[in-house]
Amino acid sequence: KAGVTQTPRYLIKTRGQQVTLSCSPISGHRSVSWYQQTPGQGLQFLFEYFSETQRNKGNFPGRFSGRQFSNSRSEMNVSTLELGDSALYLCASSPVSGGYNEQFFGPGTRLTVL
Amino acid sequence: AQKVTQAQTEISVVEKEDVTLDCVYETRDTTYYLFWYKQPPSGELVFLIRRNSFDEQNEISGRYSWNFQKSTSSFNFTITASQVVDSAVYFCALGRRPNTGNQFYFGTGTSLTVIP
Numbered sequence: 001k002a003g004v005t006q007t008p009r010y011l012i013k014t015r016g017q018q019v020t021l022s023c024s025p026i027s028g029h030r031s032v033s034w035y036q037q038t039p040g041q042g043l044q045f046l047f048e049y050f051s052e053t054q055r056n057k058g059n060f061p062g063r064f065s066g067r068q069f070s071n072s073r074s075e076m077n078v079s080t081l082e083l084g085d086s087a088l089y090l091c092a093s094s095p096v097s098g099g100y101n102e103q104f105f106g107p108g109t110r111l112t113v114l
Numbered sequence: 115a116q117k118v119t120q121a122q123t124e125i126s127v128v129e130k131e132d133v134t135l136d137c138v139y140e141t142r143d144t145t146y147y148l149f150w151y152k153q154p155p156s157g158e159l160v161f162l163i164r165r166n167s168f169d170e171q172n173e174i175s176g177r178y179s180w181n182f183q184k185s186t187s188s189f190n191f192t193i194t195a196s197q198v199v200d201s202a203v204y205f206c207a208l209g210r211r212p213n214t215g216n217q218f219y220f221g222t223g224t225s226l227t228v229i230p
Contacts, residue, residue: 003158033218042120042222043205056217090159099209099217100147100166105159 002027004106006091012112018079021109025072025093031055032074033103034066037088046089049074050097078111086113116141118208120221127196128229135191135224137206143167147209148182148189153223154202164209165189196228 005024013019025032033056034046045058049068066076072093078085088110092103117140127133139148150162163173165182173180177194193200206221 035220040222043207043220045218045220048217088157092159100164101209102149102161102164103159103218104161105151107156107158 004091004093004104006089006106006109008109009107010110010112012114013081014114015081015083017081018077019081019111021076021078021089021091021111023074023076023091023093023106025074025091026104029093029095029104030072031094031097031101032068032072033092033094034074034076035090035092036060037090037108038086043090046076048097055097081113083113086111116143116208116210116219118206118219118221120204120206120224122224123222124225124227126227126229129198130195132192132194133196133226135193135204135206135226137189137191137221139187139189139206139208139219141208141210143210149207149209149218150180150189150191151205151207152202153205159205162191162204193226196226198228198230201226201228 007022031050033048035043037043048056052068063079068074088108090108091106094101094103119138146167148165151159153159170182179192181190203223203225205223208219210217
């Protein structure tokens with residue numbers, strides 16, 4: 001079974017631009033979660049999508065948004081990029097939604113904002 | 115509020131030494147789940163173990179063992195006879211009860227370096 005894939009793997013943008021990241025979950029997984037990982041902050045939860053609906057949202061500004069398609073693929077969008085948005089963005093999938101779930105992580109997208 | 119604390123930011127050990135990674139959590143939920151993940155240099159987090167709040171039995175898997183103590187809100191991870199391949203960042207995480215969706219709280223991670 002193919003793992004979680006994320007594209008692109010690396011991205012360089014400048015302040016004020018917007019960016020879209022993509023995540024394809026493991027086949028059959030309906031829940032996709034996004035995390036921001038920065039040094040010293042660990043993994044911070046952005047949001048979770050389950051069956052095309054946002055189920056949970058972390059404490060991030062509205063510039064961060066996402067969506068999920070009927071095939072469970074998910075995209076994350078960040079508008080008006082700031083220097084502090086430079087981070088590794090991780091996507092994780094699980095078969096269903098619930099706090100007991102083992103999550104399967106992708107390799108991440110490394111975003112650098114100049 | 116939920117919180118996971120991994121006080122050890124970086125640890126270095128010599129190969130074959132034992133090492134314990136500490137994890138302390140905070141929650142008022144009575145049902146919750148605790149996890150450990152490993153993030154090798156390649157970047158992908160890999161699931162290691164899950165415990166639910168009603169199961170305080172310690173677990174051993176090869177060289178890995180976990181000690182869950184509700185009385186001290188701790189879920190510590192011990193690697194016995196460490197190997198160079200154990201070098202990675204280890205994250206402890208807390209999951210809330212099932213009907214709140216995938217809501218996980220991660221610690222800031224402990225970077226383990228095993229020196230040959």
